[in-house]
Amino acid sequence: MTFVAVSTPAHPFFLSCGTRKLFALRFDVPAGMVPRGATLLVPPFAEESNKSRRMLVQQARALSACGYGALIVDLYGTGESAGDFFDARWDLWREDVACSCDWLERQYAVPVSLIGLRLGALLALTFASKQPSALERIVLWQPVLSGEAMMTQFLRTRLVSGLMAQVETKETTQTLRAQSRSGQPLEVSGYLLAPELLSAIDSAVLAPLAAPYMPPLYWFEIVGDAAQGVTPASRRVIETWRERGVKVDVKSVSGPTFWSVVEIAEAPALVTATTEVFARTS
Numbered sequence: 001m002t003f004v005a006v007s008t009p010a011h012p013f014f015l016s017c018g019t020r021k022l023f024a025l026r027f028d029v030p031a032g033m034v035p036r037g038a039t040l041l042v043p044p045f046a047e048e049s050n051k052s053r054r055m056l057v058q059q060a061r062a063l064s065a066c067g068y069g070a071l072i073v074d075l076y077g078t079g080e081s082a083g084d085f086f087d088a089r090w091d092l093w094r095e096d097v098a099c100s101c102d103w104l105e106r107q108y109a110v111p112v113s114l115i116g117l118r119l120g121a122l123l124a125l126t127f128a129s130k131q132p133s134a135l136e137r138i139v140l141w142q143p144v145l146s147g148e149a150m151m152t153q154f155l156r157t158r159l160v161s162g163l164m165a166q167v168e169t170k171e172t173t174q175t176l177r178a179q180s181r182s183g184q185p186l187e188v189s190g191y192l193l194a195p196e197l198l199s200a201i202d203s204a205v206l207a208p209l210a211a212p213y214m215p216p217l218y219w220f221e222i223v224g225d226a227a228q229g230v231t232p233a234s235r236r237v238i239e240t241w242r243e244r245g246v247k248v249d250v251k252s253v254s255g256p257t258f259w260s261v262v263e264i265a266e267a268p269a270l271v272t273a274t275t276e277v278f279a280r281t282s
Helices: 047-065 090-108 119-130 147-164 173-181 195-203 232-243 268-281
Strands: 011-017 020-027 037-042 068-073 112-117 135-141 186-188 191-193 217-223 248-254
Touching: 011 090, 020 047, 020 090, 037 047, 037 090, 037 119, 047 068, 047 112, 047 268, 068 090, 090 112, 090 119, 090 195, 112 119, 119 135, 119 147, 135 268, 147 173, 147 186, 147 195, 173 186, 173 195, 191 195, 217 232, 217 268, 232 248, 248 268
Parallel strands: 037 068, 037 112, 112 135, 135 217, 217 248
Antiparallel strands: 011 020, 020 068, 186 191
């Protein structure tokens, strides 16, 4: 089955989360349709968020067309939301997810689901581990398994920039983390990273977060060939979850790694497969 992301208009506004103002895009269900549910799409980290915006909008429009109100929020200190990136904190981002879910519940009076991409998937599951009863389902798009491993890759972009600029001082990911632990902010690819944020993300791990009392989980991975399945590292986490009695549906779909490629790219098979989950389980 193919779902077409119709041109549902995006309604921009600022969502209040305590004293913070978060830029948001709202996608309502078509006029005359009773909402079947609502979904918050949680973006990934730093530049990956910019690369992924088109895909998140396409998914939100596809969900809207089949009866789900959808919301995309720029987390605090990112995008068009209040604050600078240096002000961002993991706990504040978790509160942003909570505020956004509360807004969806008030707006549509229906169950809320989460779709999280990359670090957004890890953040979504971190939030859900604290209050799982508030959610109908959780969809993980290419979830980050280890915040530390992801941040190592992020820090390496600074090392590459240093090599290209022929910086004399030898830096490594270890020395950069040491600087951060001493209280120094790090500038990486134009993002000023607070020590508190690096430390919190470094400590975040996906595997321990899922539990049997959670709503159904859906795990999607982008691969070159859908027949090859998810990566061995992902498979180990999934098997651990299933051994603990966690319900998780797993699917690999073919397409580009749109969050990391140089040019903006799309993965329509991912939108279709995700929308099928909502159509099938509602």
